[in-house]
Amino acid sequence: xxSNQNNAHDNAxxxxxRNKLSTTTEKGMGRAQAILLAARGVLAAQGYAxxxxxxxxxxxxxxxxxxxxxxxxxxxxxxxxxxxxxxxxQAKMDRIAVAMAGRPQVERFLSTIxxxxxxxxEPVTHAIFFEIWALAxxxxxxxxxxxxxxGRERKAVHGLIQGLNPAIPDDAYMERAVLIVAQVxxxxxxxxxxxxxxxxxESVRASVHKVLLTLATVP
Numbered sequence: 001x002x003s004n005q006n007n008a009h010d011n012a013x014x015x016x017x018r019n020k021l022s023t024t025t026e027k028g029m030g031r032a033q034a035i036l037l038a039a040r041g042v043l044a045a046q047g048y049a050x051x052x053x054x055x056x057x058x059x060x061x062x063x064x065x066x067x068x069x070x071x072x073x074x075x076x077x078x079x080x081x082x083x084x085x086x087x088x089x090q091a092k093m094d095r096i097a098v099a100m101a102g103r104p105q106v107e108r109f110l111s112t113i114x115x116x117x118x119x120x121x122e123p124v125t126h127a128i129f130f131e132i133w134a135l136a137x138x139x140x141x142x143x144x145x146x147x148x149x150x151g152r153e154r155k156a157v158h159g160l161i162q163g164l165n166p167a168i169p170d171d172a173y174m175e176r177a178v179l180i181v182a183q184v185x186x187x188x189x190x191x192x193x194x195x196x197x198x199x200x201x202e203s204v205r206a207s208v209h210k211v212l213l214t215l216a217t218v219p
Contacts, residue, residue: 032070032080034060039081044127048135053077075141082145085128089119089149093156109160109216110209116153116184117205121192129188153181161216168219176215183212 038060043051053074057067071077092115100108119125135142158177162170187204194201 028070031062031066035062035067035070035077036081036084039077040085040124040128043078043081043131044124047131048078048139051078078135078139079141082132082142085132086145086149086152090152092119093152105160105164106213106216109157109164110213112156112160113180113184113208113212114205117187117192117201117208118194120184120188121194121201126188126191150181150185153185154178157181165217165219168217180212180215183208183215 035056039051039056042055042059046055051074053067053071054064056077057064060067067077071080093112096108096112096115100111120129132142132146136146137143154174154177157180158174161177161180162173168176187208190204192201192204
């Protein structure tokens with residue numbers, strides 16, 4: 001893992017543990033992250049109904065009491081997991097912004113779109129996002145967090161496309177950012193698999209680039 005990736009993991013974990021005591025040790029942070037990663041795998045494979053504290057403890061190779069020390073209930077664990085997942089996603093957007101600094105604006109936009117496509121076609125992330133969407137209809141925190149995630153994405157996309165064509169007013173760019181996020185998120189329904197069907201994935205990606213560039217640049 002690179003230094004940048006370590007920093008991203010640490011930042012995401014810090015946010016997910018923001019309600020914990022400030023005296024949490026480095027060892028404790030490592031255990032908390034292991035629990036979150038185990039919960040992520042269980043949620044992706046078993047869904048919310050299968051996400052039990054005991055199952056997460058088994059997956060993490062810890063005792064149930066150890067898991068409960070960090071997360072007192074399934075709801076607290078879910079909250080931390082969702083925060084962690086969204087912060088990791090934000091960290092990837094931030095890394096692209098840093099890596100692409102000085103590059104043409106359109107390249108930065110398309111690189112971010114490619115990251116979105118890679119994320120939604122990664123099996124575990126795909127399953128997690130589907131589960132979060134389902135939870136959002138009945139779990140207040142999931143609904144609130146999904147709204148915040150979509151807000152982050154819209155803001156990020158707006159910053160990437162704003163000014164690509166000076167003839168397009170800023171309020172129109174915000175509307176287009178909403179449409180771009182909706183188009184990308186909607187692709188999850190097609191269950192694209194860039195590993196099993198690479199030709200199909202590349203064809204769809206080329207089409208997505210064309211459509212989204214039109215949205216971002218054509219008055």
